Amino acid sequence: MRDEQLLELLTERPGEYISGEEISRRLSVSRTAVWKGINRLKEQGYEFDSVTRRGYRIVRLPDRFDEVSLRLQLGKLTSWGQPLHLLDTIGSTQDLARELAEKGAPEGTLVIAEQQTAGRGRQGRVFHSPAGRGVWMTLVLRPQQPLQYTSQLTLLAAVAICRALRDVSGLDIGIKWPNDLLIGNRKVCGILVESAAEDGHVRYALGGFGIDVNVALEDLPEEVRPLATSLRIERGEPVDRTAVVAAILSELETLYHLYNREGFAPIAALWEASALAIGKVVTVKTLQHTMTGIARGLGENGELLLEQPDGSITPVYSGEVGF
Amino acid sequence: MRDEQLLELLTERPGEYISGEEISRRLSVSRTAVWKGINRLKEQGYEFDSVTRRGYRIVRLPDRFDEVSLRLQLGKLTSWGQPLHLLDTIGSTQDLARELAEKGAPEGTLVIAEQQTAGRGRQGRVFHSPAGRGVWMTLVLRPQQPLQYTSQLTLLAAVAICRALRDVSGLDIGIKWPNDLLIGNRKVCGILVESAAEDGHVRYALGGFGIDVNVALEDLPEEVRPLATSLRIERGEPVDRTAVVAAILSELETLYHLYNREGFAPIAALWEASALAIGKVVTVKTLQHTMTGIARGLGENGELLLEQPDGSITPVYSGEVGF
Structure with a gap:
């Protein structure tokens, strides 16, 4: 049985139910084959x-980006998203963007895929990117800042996307240091900024953004469901993915220009205003050890300033925050 | 005519000259073919x-690394150089090292090639790496420092290699900021440190080192000859490349451990002690503009501190120094 045959049957009487038995009989396949076809x-x-x-x-029906209206909406709000690479299925948008960047793709180049089959999260984790349900994209940047400021881009991306998603969805979204976006204590967006440097000079940075826009919990593997949510789940209705892409790129570009003109201070202030744990006790797991302290804000390179019981401040450059 | 036939003829009467005419006659090829064969x-x-x-x-005869004695000498002086990938011809040691690092190669992994056909220098420049004449190698590092300190590795590499080459050759070698090694005003070594980061965390750094050990000026394209030299040219005799590799890795490992224990300050002091232009007027060409000032030393991230005519200090993060 081809999926097309199954679809034809399922759509011949719109709005009506069709039983597994009828499908099985008319297509001369087993009930198990019907069930498998439905899952496909x-x-x-x-x-x-x-x-x-x-x-x-x-x-x-499956949601698909319409390339024309995506280009139109992007064009209204931002100079980024050009060139645009809109793909159906890809291993990872990050990997294609890296190839393009190595070949000289300009700042603003955008790779979007309906589905990633090998999406990557931080620290080599798998990132689930079901077809048509989210925004899975990578933006190529060519920052002029010296290498040591590159980790500030991660914070910039977090605050820009947080603001854009709030605008589009009206939901209350907060940032968990450095760059997880949460609704309640469930994650709605993952951010991975990868960069390639030569001596003190950043050749390019890749902003990888995975936003669970219309993902249903059943789209995700069971083990991640307790920690995940989506704009659709929280709002109770689907959200337009094209609007999400345009809002994010527009906000990113605005904050990036602000950062280039005025440095990290205004970005840090916006970040802290959206952060979830400032002034609260948090636990930070780094590669070496686990620390507990009060999150006091960001240092000038974007590190988390953790106040220890003795009142001293420890800067944390990378790790996992729990609260 | 195969190169083997030509070699057979050239080695049949050791120490004696053999004329182009004789070669041409005995191999039944033109004088031009003989000349081309000699060049190959x-x-x-x-x-x-x-x-x-x-x-x-x-x-x-062509100088070849002997893998056994290379491993022996490395083993005496350093824990680095393992695993060792010793190759005859390669596009770029940097590219192979990157592949290995992406697959998880540990710190200390070393790629050496007798010859690079597509050696890369800073800012995408071609780096000439003739067969058997130099040390063309890349070392994989997995620094634990946060991303913003990565450009310090470039300075660390420069001072370590400068000290190692002085030891091995007895020559007076100096550093031009950030990482060119010069004898007189001619370059004897190029350093390219590339790094890959994920958010604030360095996944790996690749130290690419190209040392003109026994290069003759005629091995190099005409346009770079006025700016280049080699240990052999300066010493008037060939230098053992295996000793060069071992001395460099040993000094690099020593300074890297010092850096991990005590931070950048002792490295900066060693760097400044070997630098060529400290206290002198230099011109720095950056991507944006050209500045003139007195080089005052290194800032805490490895940036060059340039004193302006009005006495103010401008930090320079990347650029080309002239003096």
């Missing part, structure tokens, strides 16, 4: 209402 | 004495 369609972004004894009903 | 052998590292009307005489 779900992976492609089809959504079903399924009711015992009545069968399946398509309630939502 | 030169590129492989053969050296000739050629005298008008008498012909060619091999005076030096």
Whole structure:
């Protein structure tokens, strides 16, 4: 049975349920094959209402970016997103962006994919990127700042995306240092800024952004569900992914220009205003050890300033925060 | 005519000259073909004495690293150089090292090639790496310092290699900021430190080192000859490349451990003690503009501190120094 045959059947009486038995009989396949076919369609972004004894009903077709309207919306709000590489399925937008950057792609080059099959998160973790449900994208930057300021870009990205998602969704979203975006204590966005440097000079930086826009919990593996959410889950209705992309790029570009003109101080202030744990006791797990202290804010390079029980301040450059 | 036939002829009467005419006649090829063959052998590292009307005489066979004695000498002086990848011809040691680092190669992994066909210098420049004449190598590092300190590694590499080459050759070698090693005003070594970071964390750094050990000026393209030299040219005799590799790795490891224990201050002091232009008027060409001032030393991130005519200090993070 081809997926096309199954789809034809499922769409011939719009709005009505069609039973697994009928599908099985008419396509001359087993009930198990029907069930597998339905799951394949779900992976492609089809959504079903399924009711015992009545069968399946398509309630939502896969969401696809429309390239023309994406270009139009981007063009209204930002000079970034050009060139635009819009792909259906890719291993990782980060890897394609790296190839493009190595070949000289300019600042503002954007890679978006409907689906990543090998999306990467921080520290080599798997990042789940189901088809049509999120914004999985990488932006190429060519920062002029010397190498030692590059980690500030991670904070800049976090605050820009936090502000953009609040604007688009109206939801209360906060930043967990350095760059996780949370609603409640569930993650709605992952940020991975990779950079390539030569001596003291940054050749390029890749801002990898994965936003769970319309992801349903069942799209995700069971083990990550307790920690994840999406704009759709929180709002109770789907959110326009094109608007999300345009809002993010626009805010990123605005803050990036502010940063280039006035340095990190205004970015740090905006970051702290959106941060979740400032003034609270947090635990930080670094590669070497685990520390507890009060998060006091950002140092001038974007490090987290942790107040120890004796009142001294320890700067933390990388690690996982828990609170 | 195969190179092997030419070599057979050239080595049949050791110490004696053999004329181009004889070679041409006995191999039944043109005089131009003979001349081209001799040039191919030169590129492989053969050296000739050629005298008008008498012909060619091999005076030096290609120098090859002996892997066993290289491993032995490294083993005596340093824990680095393991795993060792010793290759004959490669595009760029930096590119292979990057592949190995991406696959998890440990700190101390070393890639050495007799010859690079696409050696890279700073800012995408071509780096010439003729067969058997130099040390063309890349060392994989996994620094624990946060990203903003990575450019200090470039300075650390410069001072370590400067000290090692002085030890091995007895020559007076100085550093031009940030990391060119000069004898007189001619360059004897190029250093390219590339790094890959994820947020505030350095995933790996690649120390690419190209040392003109036994390079003759005729090995180099005409346009770079006025600016280049080699240990052999300055000493008037060949220098053992294996000793050069071992001395460099040993000094690098020593200074790296010092740096990890005590920070950048002792490295900066050693660097300044070997620097060529401290206290002198220099011109610095950056991507944006050209500045003139007195080089006062290194700032705490390795930037060059340039005293302006009005007495103010401008930090320079990347650029080309002239004096």
